[in-house]
Amino acid sequence: MILEIRDIYSYYGAICALRGVSLEVTEGEIVALIGANGAGKSTLLMTLCGVVRARRGAVIFDGEDITRRPTEKIIRSGIAVAPEGRRIFPHLTVRENLQMGGLASRDPERGAAGTAKLAHKMEGVLELFPRLRERLAQRGGTLSGGEQQMLAIARAMLSEPRLLLLDEPSLGLAPLMVRQIFTTIREINESHGTTVLLVEQNAHQALRLAHHGYVMVTGEVVLHGTGAELLANEEVQAAYLEGGRKETKQGETQQRETRQ
Ligand SMILES: Nc1ncnc2c1ncn2[C@@H]1O[C@H](COP(=O)(O)OP(=O)(O)OP(=O)(O)O)[C@@H](O)[C@H]1O
Numbered sequence: 365m366i367l368e369i370r371d372i373y374s375y376y377g378a379i380c381a382l383r384g385v386s387l388e389v390t391e392g393e394i395v396a397l398i399g400a401n402g403a404g405k406s407t408l409l410m411t412l413c414g415v416v417r418a419r420r421g422a423v424i425f426d427g428e429d430i431t432r433r434p435t436e437k438i439i440r441s442g443i444a445v446a447p448e449g450r451r452i453f454p455h456l457t458v459r460e461n462l463q464m465g466g467l468a469s470r471d472p473e474r475g476a477a478g479t480a481k482l483a484h485k486m487e488g489v490l491e492l493f494p495r496l497r498e499r500l501a502q503r504g505g506t507l508s509g510g511e512q513q514m515l516a517i518a519r520a521m522l523s524e525p526r527l528l529l530l531d532e533p534s535l536g537l538a539p540l541m542v543r544q545i546f547t548t549i550r551e552i553n554e555s556h557g558t559t560v561l562l563v564e565q566n567a568h569q570a571l572r573l574a575h576h577g578y579v580m581v582t583g584e585v586v587l588h589g590t591g592a593e594l595l596a597n598e599e600v601q602a603a604y605l606e607g608g609r610k611e612t613k614q615g616e617t618q619q620r621e622t623r624q
């Protein structure tokens with residue numbers, strides 16, 4: 365078990381955003397977290413990173429209690445996040461944005477050795493994102509929405525995390541780009557062995573990709589199971605899969621067309 369969230373309560377002032385959330389992530393898995401707007405998904409990710417402080421409960425990462433650790437220490441212990449809304453640096457180039465990710469590495473080295481190591485890591489990450497390789501000198505703010513999302517994920521990968529937190533990576537993207545992002549997440553998980561906790565509105569594709577999934581409603585986990593179990597669950601289908609399925613059909617049609 366790489367991550368264990370035990371009975372977490374988080375607040376914004378008097379508003380209770382997480383009400384006793386418990387969740388487990390096994391090393392090497394992709395775990396999807398789905399739920400409607402305002403359910404508390406982003407709050408859960410922010411609580412994991414210590415940006416929002418849990419009032420009760422515990423976060424155990426790799427056997428250690430990180431609940432009260434400062435955010436930068438949590439990041440250095442091997443958790444990286446690609447936050448909602450991407451948050452890349454628009455005025456920096458793609459290369460510079462990626463270098464910022466390298467600074468958050470678990471074992472930063474200084475001097476020539478550090479530079480060589482960063483270049484090597486960047487090479488590894490760029491293999492996952494060929495579109496970014498072509499755009500290393502371009503400013504982040506001029507990338508398309510999908511490319512910015514890829515940059516945010518690539519930057520998070522440069523810190524070589526053991527656990528990658530993704531907050532709605534497919535938000536606002538066209539179906540074809542959504543598929544690409546999901547394919548890349550699978551590749552990251554399979555080729556780098558990175559454990560992924562994926563927050564998504566696009567429930568159908570997220571659950572197809574994920575080994576396990578959790579469903580949140582107003583600050584609580586109401587269901588969990590394997591991706592396949594949740595896809596087959598009637599409540600999940602009624603609440604989260606209607607729009608998602610339509611979108612997937614479009615995406616599949618598009619992909620078939622591209623292949624021909
Ligand atoms: N900074 C804040 N101050 C006060 N309330 C907040 C703040 N951030 C979030 N909330 C509230 O906490 C609840 C959970 O929000 P959160 O952003 O975690 O939801 P979410 O599941 O990520 O939703 P979405 O799918 O829309 O991103 C919501 O009711 C939201 O209004």
Ligand SMILES: [Mg+2]
Binds near residue numbers: 405407448531
């Ligand atoms: Mg959110």
